[in-house]
Amino acid sequence: MYEDFLFLVPARGGSKGIPRKNIKELNGKPLIYYTLDSIKDIVPINNICISTDDKEIMEKVEAYGIKVPFLRPTVFAKDTSTSQEVIEHALNFYKQKGRQFTGLVLLQPTSPLRNTHHIKEALELFSENIDLIVSVKITTANPYYVLFEENPAGFLELSKKGNFSRRQDCPIVYERNGAIYIYNLRRTYQNPERQKKYVMDEISSIDIDTEFDWMLATYFLSKNK
Numbered sequence: 001m002y003e004d005f006l007f008l009v010p011a012r013g014g015s016k017g018i019p020r021k022n023i024k025e026l027n028g029k030p031l032i033y034y035t036l037d038s039i040k041d042i043v044p045i046n047n048i049c050i051s052t053d054d055k056e057i058m059e060k061v062e063a064y065g066i067k068v069p070f071l072r073p074t075v076f077a078k079d080t081s082t083s084q085e086v087i088e089h090a091l092n093f094y095k096q097k098g099r100q101f102t103g104l105v106l107l108q109p110t111s112p113l114r115n116t117h118h119i120k121e122a123l124e125l126f127s128e129n130i131d132l133i134v135s136v137k138i139t140t141a142n143p144y145y146v147l148f149e150e151n152p153a154g155f156l157e158l159s160k161k162g163n164f165s166r167r168q169d170c171p172i173v174y175e176r177n178g179a180i181y182i183y184n185l186r187r188t189y190q191n192p193e194r195q196k197k198y199v200m201d202e203i204s205s206i207d208i209d210t211e212f213d214w215m216l217a218t219y220f221l222s223k224n225k
Contacts, residue, residue, distance in 0.1 A: 002123065005103040006094065009035055010086045012077050013054025017210050022052075023060045027221045030060055031208070034112035038119055039105075039152075040066070049090050053077035069093065083181075087189050104183040109181035110208040112217050113224075114200070122180045122198040131192030135180035137205040144170040177205035181193050203214045 011022045011032055023030040032050075039048060050061045050068045053076075058068040075081075076089050087104060093098070103126060105119070109179055118135070125133050141147055143159035145167050151157050164170045183189040206217050 002103075002105075003047065005043065005047060005105055005106065005123075006090065006101040007043050007048045007105045008087065008090050009050045009107050009109060010083065011046070011050055011052040011054070011057050011109050012072075012081075013052065014077070014079070016079075018208070018214060020056075021208065021214075022054075023057055026153070026214070027114060029111060029216055029218060031112060032057070032061065032109040033064060034164070035107050035109045035114075036061070036064055036118045038067060038114060039107065042116060042120065042214070051086055051210075051211050062085055069193070078212075084190055091185075091223055099187075102184070102186055104185055104189060106181040108178055111177070111206070112208065113204045113206050113220060114179040118198075119180060119203060124180055125196055126182055128184070128186065129194065130196050131187045131194040132186055132189075133180070133182035133196050133198055135177050135198045135200050135205075136174035137177045137200055137202055139173050139175040140202075141175075142170050142173050143166060143174070174199070178207040179196050179205060 006209050007031070015021045018024065022032045027060055028036070045066060050066065051069065051072050052058055053072040053074060055071070058071065059069050070093055072086070072089065083106065087106065122133050123133060144162040144164055147159040148156040149159050162170065177200055179200060182199060183192065203220050206213060206220065208214055210216055
């Protein structure tokens with residue numbers, strides 16, 4: 001199943017907030033292993049691409065039974081490097097090997113509570129007339145109610161105008177949680193316009209960027225055990 005999809009896991013060696021976080025042990029196993037566990041039973045192993053510039057990450061992944069096809073060039077592994085550059089580099093690599101895909105699933109290792117069920121559900125939303133399926137959560141920082149911007153006079157104004165006296169009455173607003181991106185390669189992966197949401201709960205949406213995020217993930221993974 002999903003033989004025509006590339007499952008791309010970007011895992012750069014450099015990380016500022018939590019050094020070496022992609023292979024730092026979270027509840028007894030390297031962070032990146034949670035992502036590998038979520039996909040290794042639903043897709044052929046040779047459709048999984050770990051894009052890393054780091055030999056230690058490569059060794060950890062290969063010790064887990066997944067071959068790393070290349071080491072990402074430093075030019076695509078900077079703090080300023082974009083997901084689009086990482087995608088393009090990986091697709092070009094496979095194209096040179098004679099392989100092309102109709103879809104690409106981008107899974108960042110920093111979402112350890114995203115699981116196989118979430119990925120399968122998101123894939124079920126894929127269709128030929130969309131550019132991107134993206135995972136989101138309902139935001140708690142609603143721009144109709146609690147988000148403000150400073151106007152030219154220096155006073156705060158609501159970011160989005162509306163006449164709502166209760167949070168419950170505000171329109172639902174979603175924010176990307178960074179867990180799942182599914183691109184339709186028959187259309188575009190650059191500046192996708194036709195996007196559809198896949199909604200995840202707040203706990204499953206934890207995206208590890210800070211030590212506090214790490215503590216939250218540790219707690220909820222322990223609870224799941």
